[in-house]
Amino acid sequence: MASSNLTTVTEFILMGFNDHPNMKIPLFLVFLGFYLISILGNVGMFILIQVDIQLHTPMYFFLSHLSLLDACYTSVITPQILATLTTSKTIISYCRCAAQFFFFTICAGTECFLLAVMAYDRYIAISSPLLYTVTMNPRICWALVLGAYICGVSGAILRTTCTFSLSFCDNNQINFFFCDLPPLLKLACSDTTNSEIVIVFFGNFVIVANALVILTSYLLIIKAILKVKSSGGRAKTFSTCASHLTAVALFFGTLIFMYIRSSSGKSLEEEKVVSVFYTVVIPMLNPLIYSLRNKDVKTAFTKITSRFQVLHSM
Template sequence: MARVNLTTVSEFILMGFTDYPRLQMLFFLVFLSFYLVTLLGNVGMIILIQLDVQLHTPMYFFLSHLSLLDACYTSVITPQILATLTTGQTVISFGQCAAQFFFFTICAGTECFLLTVMAYDRYIAISNPLLYTVAMNPRICWRLVVGAYVCGVSGAILRTTCTFTLSFCDNNQINFFFCDLPPLLKLACSDTTSTEIIIIFFGNFVILANALVILISYLLIIRAILRVKSSGGRAKTFSTCVSHLTAVALFFGSLIFMYLQTGSSKSPEEYKAVSVFYTVIIPMSNPFIYSLRNKDVKAAFKKVTGRLQVSQKM
């Protein structure tokens, strides 16, 4: 039966933290701390890569763009959370919601493709070390990065257009702390079947296709590592992939939980927890993942800080 007397929604109400009014100040301090560490870590990584010539390699070129994406996509979400927690203002306009969704989707989608590019880079570095600088020359690196951004923007345009051309009526309360796809689809008062098919198919295809390419890359990497005669050489070679594998596991694991389990019995609280993990925790963790086990980054950091100390004494 058709619904009548429906009012078109012009704004949404984010209900993500309304269940915990006494903990809002604690939440604010936690999110603010995470956000500052995220910005410091990722921007610091970008600056370090730019300053140290030893880090001017394809791997760190891709890593600098990963850091840029992490800084950007947490900045799309976290300031909104902080403003909500401090002012208690949970209202977000329709346009702001669409913009937040669009830019978040660009960053998350591009990061998905960029992690795949980084897996390919590791495969080339390990399987053809002598031809690595030729195969991954600056022109090829830029083409791969631009391709990742183009795919991310294209996916964001498709998902945002499909989502925000739906009709939203009466109920405008989003049981989430930002404008994400699953809670928005639940609020739509028009038929979402065709839209969900397009969005879910495209989203699942992107995640699974990139995961498959990464899996194939690492199977080929493992085959190349097994050809190394010494066990010490195999361990040293594989150690260059540990950071990337950790980042991939965290990022894709979160995406699969959030977007590839439609119709599951997961509670809204579980979705909120996982969403906080991949929008706040992962961007904060990536700089540490890539630096704690990386001798080149540690050496570059010591070199740069040494230069700063010398310049301050002069």
């Protein structure tokens, strides 16, 4: 508990970009562009999958939820970044900071589990193509997605409770651009040992467990692909996993750097850059990754565009 002569914090001041005052306008324009592209891309992908019956398959069902998560993910963080860039200092209340942390953690945790589910889906599609629609029926798909959301919410409740049960007093300046775990732990004036043990153990468990599921799925996928006789067939089969592998490498790579790698090897500036990457850049890149090399998505987009052109010309 804080000492009686310390003042309990009721609000925080986000100081993330004060080190670069001359860059605030260019950064504001860059982040605004990223945010608009991310929202248009992810919401557009979600709507496209919903309206085109050719995309009503398990793979695109999971992709639609990934797009929904990414839209929510970036919306929790990017508006706060834009607000921070428009003022000399951004004040955020204690409750709002806790809410931002909670929803951000839900999105990040759920995305970990959903990417693992998508890896399992690719394994079933490649190893048992004839039984794919039977194995991954709508009931199973919904169960897997709901399981991902439940795990994400449960983890967020645990991490938020552990973090905001700490005492914050006197110093309320967060040298970051949103309420993330590392700067909050540094700011706490009570003993963080027990909270850190629980948070770090659970966070590492979630990342490592889902990474192992993904790794195992792809080892089995490689084993199944090696059974394909023609080299062209092997390349075509594995190409269906390329987009997912790219998304996994980007997302888990940044999470491992941010939360698992030893803090002694990281600077605050590195943490800021990496956190921008996985909260702003990756949600923008995912719809591009899944659409640029995907013929089904391109075909669906062309059909929708053609319908709008026909309606507009009538």
